[in-house]
Amino acid sequence: MAPKGDLVIIGICVGLALGLLLAALAFFGIRWYKKRAPLWHTNERSVATHPIRTNGLGTSTDFSASLSSSVAVKGPQYSQKSSQPSWWSHHSKDRFVSVSGIPRYPYKDIQKATQNFTTILGQGSFGPVYKAAMPTGGVAAVKVLASNSNQGEKEFQTEVCLLGRLHHRNLVNLIGYCVDKGQHMLIYEFMSNGSLENHIYSEEKVLSWEERLQIVLDISHGIEYLHEGAVPPVIHRDLKSANILLDHSMRAKVADFGLSKEEVFDGRNSGLKGTYGYIDPAYISTNKFTMKSDIFSFGIIIFELITAIHPHQNLMEYVNLACMSPDGADEILDKKLVGACNIEEVRALARMAQKCLHKTPRKRPSIGEVTQVILKIKHRRLAKTDTMSFVDRDSSFSRVVSRIEGQQIELSKLAETRERHEEV
Template structure:
């Protein structure tokens, strides 16, 4: 009688254990199935468009959940509210106008004059030479002339300008204008008087960074990248983050 009772207890225990294992397997299988279904649904409903752009002359790409043709339309220029800076610039040249992104367009002649016939070269960027220029308002800017062998058409370039014009953060180098004229494509950025982080770190004779300055530069860079990845709409993926592409303003604040 005692042996029979023991067998019953063992049988019940084994049954409970097997049932528990089956329940656990079923739970994780259901969880995996739901996760897989959710991922498949997300990938089928979200059409991601990747567009390479140049931010501060550096290769980046934009991942957008919507079509670029729907996001940006160039059929008929819309005149956004003019900033005080735009109003001052418009007073100097009739050829200047605000595009759909609010970025000013300059003629080739404007840029040629501002760069003293392209003699004020600052250096060679990833996509072409960079010139220092003085605008009619005496504002100093940096003009990046994109390589002439680029296959990018005018519409694609205007789309790139519109995308760049939507990026605004204190740790990003601001795009203030552009030029598409005489077969040339140029991007005009605010001038960063202290140059690149690379020059200050590795060039002989340059000032030595204090620990506080190094920490501040690291924080500035992280804030700029965080904005691109998390705050920008659509998000921007920076593909070439290095000291040569980090610029410093007159107060030694870093911008990407």
């Protein structure tokens, strides 16, 4: 047995070691807490200041909130400062600018560009939209976040951050933003022909079949970039005819990315979002939004272009009835297109749109497959046009040759007559 003195020494050493270990753990624990505490505090503040949005038919909606009608806003009003800190602190503002890469404009410049917010273009779910003559030259559209908007600051931030890295000819270009004097504004390139929705249901100007086919192709290219070209991929989550804008050449661009999500988002339940009539039924039942949910919404837009029937007017019932027969699309074709389009092209596009609406998401085509079908329809049209042009040219050439041959025969007859006269 060890002497008592040795046991005392061993006990003291063990005690000192344990004491040092506990002191080290306490030191590193305090340092870790000091580093993490500000982040927790920031997250708690940002969650507290994100408003729960209300909705109405035809607007971007959050179905976790109650239904209500949106109120039109005549012009931007200065909002009172919230008692809670906003997510737009000086620190986050600087970080936001560096991430987005989008120019920030002061309120006074936007006020001047919009002639004190008097040149209104329309009213959206975000708020009023104004026409602006930008100080750098050119025309722009300014969307002002209304105080009673169906979209909040979170959607505003999402749109600026996403469009800071997304650039494609079939996406509406965000050229600036304004966060000043209590106002939140988004500044877009000006799309002179407005929304696709207005054109589909307009009685004044009729979209030709050629224009509709090109618009479908433009939308498809825009979605294809989001799904397969962006890194990481982006799911739009609010595709509808009102969010497709047309430029001066009637070329279509996808707009309004306030509800968009990167495919790698954390997947936490944030409530059902989208627009009534365009929402994927599988999303409603599972609360899981995927790229195939965007495909469903695109299928609805295609049928809108074919039929000129709004989703709120029981479009799906007409589509389901039409799909019972191979040529069912003929029965629901927009009356303004009857006799003014190639019915085979309409049927081919309708078949693809029907696949986009398949009740099982995994059986729906990818956006790349949809694009290929639309391109084939368009190429067949162009090939047919070229063939007809060649036939016309060939026919014209034959007529010219016949005319020349006729003239040569006449000249020969005149020469023979002249020779006879000379002999006499």
